[in-house]
Amino acid sequence: xxxxxxxxxxxxxxxxxxxxxxxxxxxxxxxxxxxxxxxxxxxxxxxxxxxxxxxxxxxxxxxxxxxxxxxxxxxxxxxxxxxxxxxxxxxxxxxxxxxxxxxxxxxxxxxxxxxxxxxxxxxxxxxxxxxxxxxxxxxxxxxxxxxxxxxxxxxxxxxxxxxxxxxxxxxxxxxxxxxxxxxxxxxxxxxxxxxxxxxxxxxxxxxxxxxxxxxxxxxxxxxxxxxxxxxxxxxxxxxxxxxxxxxxxxx
Amino acid sequence: xxxxxxxxxxxxxxxxxxxxxxxxxxxxxxxxxxxxxxxxxxxxxxxxxxxxxxxxxxxxxxxxxxxxxxxxxxxxxxxxxxxxxxxxxxxxxxxxxxxxxxxxxxxxxxxxxxxxxxxxxxxxxxxxxxxxxxxxxxxxxxxxxxxxxxxxxxxxxxxxxxxxxxxxxxxxxxxxxxxxxxxxxxxxxxxxxxxxxxxxxxxxxxxxxxxxxxxxxxxxxxxxxxxxxxxxxxxxxxxxxxxxxxxxxxxxxxxxxxxxxxxxxxxxxxxxxxxxxxxxxxxxxxxxxxxxxxxxxxxxxxxxxxxxxxxxxxxxxxxxxxxxxxxxxxxxxxxxxxxxxxxxxxxxxxxxxxxxxxxxxxxxxxxxxxxxxxxxxxxxxxxxxxxxxxxxxxxxxxxxxxxxxxxxxxxxxxxxxxxxxxxxxxxxxxxxxxxxxxxxxxxxxxxxxxxxxxxxxxxxxxxxxxxxxxxxxxxxxxxxxxxxxxxxxxxxxxxxxxxxxxxxxxxxxxxxxxxxxxxxxxxxxxxxxxxxxxxxxxxxxxxxxxxxxxxxxxxxxxxxxxxxxxxxxxxxxxxxxxxxxxxxxxxxxxxxxxxxxxxxxxxxxxxxxxxxxxxx
Numbered sequence: 004x005x006x007x008x009x010x011x012x013x014x015x016x017x018x019x020x021x022x023x024x025x026x027x028x029x030x031x032x033x034x035x036x037x038x039x040x041x042x043x044x045x046x047x048x049x050x051x052x053x054x055x056x057x058x059x060x061x062x063x064x065x066x067x068x069x070x071x072x073x074x075x076x077x078x079x080x081x082x083x084x085x086x087x088x089x090x091x092x093x094x095x096x097x098x099x100x101x102x103x104x105x106x107x108x109x110x111x112x113x114x115x116x117x118x119x120x121x122x123x124x125x126x127x128x129x130x131x132x133x134x135x136x137x138x139x140x141x142x143x144x145x146x147x148x149x150x151x152x153x154x155x156x157x158x159x160x161x162x163x164x165x166x167x168x169x170x171x172x173x174x175x176x177x178x179x180x181x182x183x184x185x186x187x188x189x190x191x192x193x194x195x196x197x198x199x200x201x202x203x204x205x206x207x208x209x210x211x212x213x214x215x216x217x218x219x220x221x222x223x224x225x226x227x228x229x230x231x232x233x234x235x236x237x238x239x240x241x242x243x244x245x246x247x248x249x250x251x252x253x254x
Numbered sequence: 255x256x257x258x259x260x261x262x263x264x265x266x267x268x269x270x271x272x273x274x275x276x277x278x279x280x281x282x283x284x285x286x287x288x289x290x291x292x293x294x295x296x297x298x299x300x301x302x303x304x305x306x307x308x309x310x311x312x313x314x315x316x317x318x319x320x321x322x323x324x325x326x327x328x329x330x331x332x333x334x335x336x337x338x339x340x341x342x343x344x345x346x347x348x349x350x351x352x353x354x355x356x357x358x359x360x361x362x363x364x365x366x367x368x369x370x371x372x373x374x375x376x377x378x379x380x381x382x383x384x385x386x387x388x389x390x391x392x393x394x395x396x397x398x399x400x401x402x403x404x405x406x407x408x409x410x411x412x413x414x415x416x417x418x419x420x421x422x423x424x425x426x427x428x429x430x431x432x433x434x435x436x437x438x439x440x441x442x443x444x445x446x447x448x449x450x451x452x453x454x455x456x457x458x459x460x461x462x463x464x465x466x467x468x469x470x471x472x473x474x475x476x477x478x479x480x481x482x483x484x485x486x487x488x489x490x491x492x493x494x495x496x497x498x499x500x501x502x503x504x505x506x507x508x509x510x511x512x513x514x515x516x517x518x519x520x521x522x523x524x525x526x527x528x529x530x531x532x533x534x535x536x537x538x539x540x541x542x543x544x545x546x547x548x549x550x551x552x553x554x555x556x557x558x559x560x561x562x563x564x565x566x567x568x569x570x571x572x573x574x575x576x577x578x579x580x581x582x583x584x585x586x587x588x589x590x591x592x593x594x595x596x597x598x599x600x601x602x603x604x605x606x607x608x609x610x611x612x613x614x615x616x617x618x619x620x621x622x623x624x625x626x627x628x629x630x631x632x633x634x635x636x637x638x639x640x641x642x643x644x645x646x647x648x649x650x651x652x653x654x655x656x657x658x659x660x661x662x663x664x665x666x667x668x669x670x671x672x673x674x675x676x677x678x679x680x681x682x683x684x685x686x687x688x689x690x691x692x693x694x695x696x697x698x699x700x701x702x703x704x705x706x707x708x709x710x711x712x713x714x715x716x717x718x719x720x721x722x723x724x725x726x727x728x729x730x731x732x733x734x735x736x737x738x739x740x741x742x743x744x745x746x747x748x749x750x751x752x753x754x755x756x757x758x759x760x761x762x763x764x765x766x767x768x769x770x771x772x773x774x775x776x777x778x779x780x781x782x783x784x785x786x787x788x789x790x791x792x793x794x795x796x797x798x799x800x801x802x803x804x805x806x807x808x809x810x811x812x813x814x815x816x817x818x819x820x821x822x823x824x825x826x827x828x829x830x831x832x833x834x835x836x837x838x839x840x841x842x843x844x845x846x847x848x849x850x851x852x853x854x855x856x857x858x859x860x861x862x863x864x865x866x867x868x869x870x
Contacts, residue, residue, distance in 0.1 A: 045576045046730050048771045065770050070576040085770065089733075092767030096736035120760065121740040132729060150571065150729070153554065155739045157729035 004075035009082065015073040022050055022068035025081065032068050032081050033090065033110060035097075035182055036133035041142050043069040047133055048093050049110075053083045065089060090114055097131055099123050104183045107131070129185035132157060136177035136186060144226055147171035148198070159186075166199040173202035173216040174223075207237035257531040258539040260417030263408070270409040278313045279356065280334040282397060283343075286321025286480050287515060288637070289328035293345070294318070297329050300348035308352055317406075320396040320484015320519075323638035324384050327367060332379055332397060339379040340365040370634060370656055384635050387654045389616065391624045392600045393640045396484040401519045404526035407487040413532055415606035416491050419498060420540040423606075428499035429455060432602065434610035436622030441467055441558070441595030442670070442699040443775075444621075444688040447602075450592060454582040455500045457590035462502040464493055464544075465586065465593040467563060468509035468516065471555040472671030473722060474630040475702040478596035480638055481626075482509065482516035485600065486523035490546065492599030494533065495606060497544040500592055505546040508563050511553060520548060555672075555726035559774050560585075560593045562728065573728045574774035595700065597626055617643035621687035625698070631668075631705035632659045641686070648682040651705055662707040665806075666790070670699030672719045672726075673779035675786025676712060695786040697779070711808035712791040713798055717745040719783035727776065734777025737768040741784060748795060750811040751802035758788065758795060807869035810854040814870060819844045821866035828858035828867065 004015055008030050015024045020043055025032050035047035050068040055061070055078050065085060080086065091114040097104075098111045099121035111117075132150070136159055140148050147170040151160050161167045173195055178186040188197035195202045195216060202216035214220070220234040236244070257263050283289075283298045298318050305311050322330050327341035333355055340351065343365060354360045366375045367382055376382050379397075399406035407413070419428055433448025454462060466489060470478040482489060493505050509517055524546055527533035535543045549567055556562045557572040564586045566572035585591025601623060605613045617623050621643040627650065630636050634656035641650060647667060651657070658664050666676040669686075675696030677684070684690050688698050706715065724738040744761055747753040765781030772778045788795060797803045804812040817839075824842040836852040839845030845866075847858070859867040 044730075045773055046732070048732050048773070051771060066578065067576060067773075071578050089767055089771040092737075092764065093732050093771060096732055096740065096767075099740065100736055121736075121764075122743050124739075131732075132735070134730075152729075153556075154727035154729040154735055155724060157735070 004073060006073060006075065006077040006079065008079040017073070019073045020069055021052065021054075021066075021071045021073060021077075021079060024073055025068060025079070030081060033113075034069055035110075035131060036135060037069045038135055038139070038180060040180070041135065041138040044134055044138065045070045047097075047131070049090055051086055051089045051093075053080045053086050054078065087114065091116060095119050095121060101127055101129050101131055101183060103127060104129050104131070106183050129183040130159060130181075131183055131185070132159070133182060134159075135180045135182065139176045139180045143174065143176055143222075145170050145172055145174070145222065148177060161198045167197070171198055171200060172218040172222045173197055173200065174219040205234075207240050208235050209240040210237060212237045212239075255530055260421050260538050260540075263413055263417045263532075263538060267408050267411070267414065270405055274409055278315055279336075280315045280317050281351075281356075282317045282319050282332045282334055284320075284322045284328060284330040284332075284397070285318040286323075286325070286328075286396075286484060287476065288321065288325030289330060290515070292328040292342075294329035296345040297331065297343050297348060300345035301352065304349045304352040307349075308357065310352065310356065314352075314356055317400050319399060320401045321393075321480035321638060322397045323388075323390075323393060323480075323640070324382075324635065325637040326635050327637075331365075334398075337378045337380055339367060339377070339382060341367050384637070384639070384654055384656070387649060388640050389624050389642045390640045391604055391616070392481065392488070392597065393484075393626060393638065395488065396480070399485070401484050401486055402522045404487060404523065404530060407485070411607065412487050412603070413491055415603040416494055416498075416532065417538055419495055419606055420538055420542060425455065425499045425501065428495060428606070431610045432499070432605060435605045435613040436610075436617070436620075437598065437601055437605060437613070438621060438688060439594060440597035440601070440625065440700065442697065444698060447594060447598055450582055450594070451496060451500055453580065454590050454592040457583045459583075459588075459590050461504055461589060462500055463586045463589055463591040464497045464500065464502045464505040465560075465563070465567070465591055466493055466505070466507040466509075466546075466599050467558060467560070467593055467595045468507055468513070469551050469558040469563060470510065470513075470596070470700060471558050471726075472700055472702045474704050475628045475671060475700055477626040477628055477638060477701050479510075479513050479516050481596050481600050482513065483519050486516075486520045487527070488600040488603055489520075489596055490523055490527055490533065492602035493546060494537065494544055495602050496592060496594070496599065498542055502592070503544050505544060506567055506586070507546060507548050508551055508557070508567060509548060511550040517548065517550060524548070554728070555722075556728045556774075556776055559776055561774070563593065564591065571728075573730045574776070576773065597701075618685060618687045620689055625686065625701055627701045627703045629655050629703050629705070631703075632662065632707040632710075633657070633705040634659055643687045644685040646683050647677065647686055647703075650686065650703065651682070655705065658705065658707050660707075662709065664705070665708045665710050666706045666712065666715075666787075668696075668704040668706065668715065668719075668783075669702065670697035670782070671702045672722045673697070673776065673782050674699045674702070675782045676706070676715060676790065677786070678790040681790075695789050696782065709806055709808070711749075711804050711806035712787040712794050713745060713749050713804070714806075714808045716783045716787045717742065717749060720745055720780070723776065723780045727780075731771075731773040731777060733768045733771035734773065734780060737764055737772075737777070738780060740764060741768075741781070745784070748798045749804070749809040751798055751809075753799060755796070755799055757799060758792075762788070813854055814849055815847050815852050815854060815856075815858060816849075816868050816870075817845050817847055818866045818868050821864045823864055823866070825864070827861050827863070831857050831861045833857065 013028045032050045034050040036044050045067045051065050052068045055063040094111040097107050098119040102123045178188050207214050214237045224231045301316050329343050331340040331343045429451045437447040438444045554572045557566045559574045562572045562574040581591050624640050626640045639654050668676045691698050720742045724742050727734045729735040768781050797805050807813050822844045829837040834853045836848045
């Protein structure tokens with residue numbers, strides 16, 4: 004089907020969402036809670052766009068691009084006054100929540116906000132509650148973290164806000180996907196600490212680079228059906244070996 | 255007893271009606287939540303005792319019924335068939351009622367209701383203004399039946415609509431009838447029920463689900479509670495008819511765990527319906543099967559939102575999701591689902607029984623039928639009222655509600671729950687229907703009506719509702735979660751007299767972001783309490799901001815309590831009552847309030863009998 008985004012005609016398949024179609028066509032729409040590895044969620048409200056349709060008799064609506072299913076003939080505008088107002092409002096609010104986040108500061112600046120017009124949160128952290136960490140943790144099959152409480156009291160944590168349970172494999176997916184770097188972890192020579200739990204570190208047989216924790220490699224082997232021995236080398240060493248094999252076969 | 259055909263159901267009804275005619279006088283004791291709290295159980299027990307003493311157990315029946323609505327005057331007792339209405343009945347009165355009213359046919363004056371306007375004593379229920387201005391389509395049965403008795407419901411004509419539909423009406427015709435009736439969702443959305451059913455019937459995917467939303471959470475609202483407690487079979491029958499129309503075999507009632515009596519009576523009703531062959535496999539021998547599961551909520555207000563409710567039913571965190579793909583196509587477990595509120599379902603049997611043409615005659619052009627409201631706040635007759643759509647607010651508050659408490663002046667009425675709005679005196683003549691209330695900046699919501707008098711500060715009211723929503727926002731989306739935090743902060747500032755006039759512009763800008771940007775209806779309508787009070791009571795906001803004054807004398811940072819010397823008799827009552835020990839003065843001497851220590855709790859004002867406390 005065909006639709007128009009910012010006066011450009013683009014092609015989309017049924018079942019796609021506006022944001023992915025826009026991104027594929029190089030049209031930029033800001034989003035904080037979106038990641039291609041997980042299902043769209045619609046929490047940050049930054050990817051708001053204005054839509055209309057020739058059949059809608061002039062009616063327009065603001066929708067989140069990450070969750071709005073494509074529709075033939077849809078006319079999408081990503082930078083109208085209304086869109087700008089809502090995005091600026093959202094960023095202003097997020098800046099009050101996380102005044103220390105450089106990501107939010109930079110985004111806010113793009114919408115003309117240098118300082119929040121609201122009251123900054125007392126004792127702020129960097130978490131914008133985008134839910135990416137929770138969703139990625141669920142996606143990899145661990146579900147070790149979740150949101151706790153609701154509304155302004157809501158936070159992301161492990162059960163009872165203490166130490167990660169055995170469900171956590173220490174894979175760092177949560178920390179790596181976090182757009183604001185809100186999830187703290189540390190690594191020393193043999194130990195990784197995340198969610199207050201210490202994990203041993205496994206290193207690549209070849210180059211000694213960190214490849215993960217025993218729990219993580221165990222979990223990945225189980226989920227992928229690959230043999231545990233597959234997870235003894237780092238990706239680069241494995242790729243190098245494969246390349247060498249490829250050279251022998253070809254030449 | 256297992257009924258295997260609609261004819262068997264009809265025969266059972268005739269039999270029950272015949273039995274009842276031979277029967278005797280009935281003492282109906284209201285056992286709705288309000289009357290239970292007033293001690294109606296002891297009243298019923300006392301009646302039982304008194305009948306026994308007089309050897310009348312065989313001749314007189316005691317019926318504990320669902321809520322009659324006039325909660326202010328509970329415990330309520332109505333003597334049928336005469337309809338003699340006794341109010342605030344105590345267990346000690348039972349003996350006298352049996353001896354005088356039952357045995358001698360005499361009315362006991364001290365238990366009658368006195369009309370506060372005309373000062374007349376009224377003997378019969380039908381003469382009481384609280385009742386005679388109502389049109390009790392849905393609630394009417396409550397006072398006549400024991401909600402735990404399926405036979406009572408059947409005697410009053412219950413399940414006949416279902417019986418007729420199952421054998422002689424095609425599902426499409428049922429939907430057409432509901433569409434034609436003009437019934438709109440009573441939970442607040444106001445969407446056409448018939449159209450919703452039609453979309454769900456046409457949607458691809460099996461199975462299809464029927465859901466009853468009984469997660470009533472608005473402060474002061476208890477319509478759905480009273481329906482489930484007082485007439486659960488009407489809701490169950492409505493759901494079965496809906497299931498037949500849509501083609502569903504699985505239903506859920508999502509009910510607040512805080513409603514134990516509703517859960518209990520509903521479960522009793524479901525068990526009885528199954529026993530009678532009205533629920534479960536092969537209903538009334540028609541071949542159609544449908545059953546209902548009760549799911550109890552976990553206490554989150556947001557789970558009254560349809561998608562959050564479905565998430566909760568699935569065992570997930572109760573958070574809403576975007577509805578760009580409607581729940582009639584992709585709802586519970588991603589299957590086509592029809593969710594209606596308790597009151598909506600309870601309307602269905604009546605519509606089928608009496609017909610859409612009859613139903614359409616009640617109400618306004620675009621809002622048909624009746625609406626049940628929970629009338630609360632500073633009004634004389636608090637309780638549940640069922641009125642035809644289009645009735646002016648004034649009639650509800652002043653005629654049915656009996657006016658403002660203590661003869662004070664009306665200031666505003668809050669409609670539509672926490673996300674509704676406050677309407678001023680000038681809006682009192684507006685007809686109550688979905689569209690008019692929305693145009694006026696409020697909404698119908700699920701039917702809360704909170705009346706406020708001149709001692710209410712509108713900034714404080716807005717702050718109260720925003721605080722409620724702040725605690726109940728699920729926190730998924732930024733505009734609602736962070737917006738409510740900031741909105742509350744701004745209102746706090748205003749109530750302390752801080753912030754400039756620019757604060758109001760800031761509030762309006764933020765409200766617009768919340769309205770446009772929030773994910774679900776909770777966030778999108780959350781600004782309503784603020785926007786409606788700003789629209790109608792802007793002066794009051796300005797008084798706080800510019801003159802640092804709270805005209806209603808509520809906002810603690812802006813008020814002072816003092817003693818009016820001419821009025822003070824030195825009775826020491828306020829001095830003794832003051833928890834902060836801020837009042838000094840000997841007996842028979844004028845008292846003094848120390849403003850430094852005073853916490854502005856208002857107790858002195860409440861206890862002073864001489865109007866000697868001044869708040870300014």
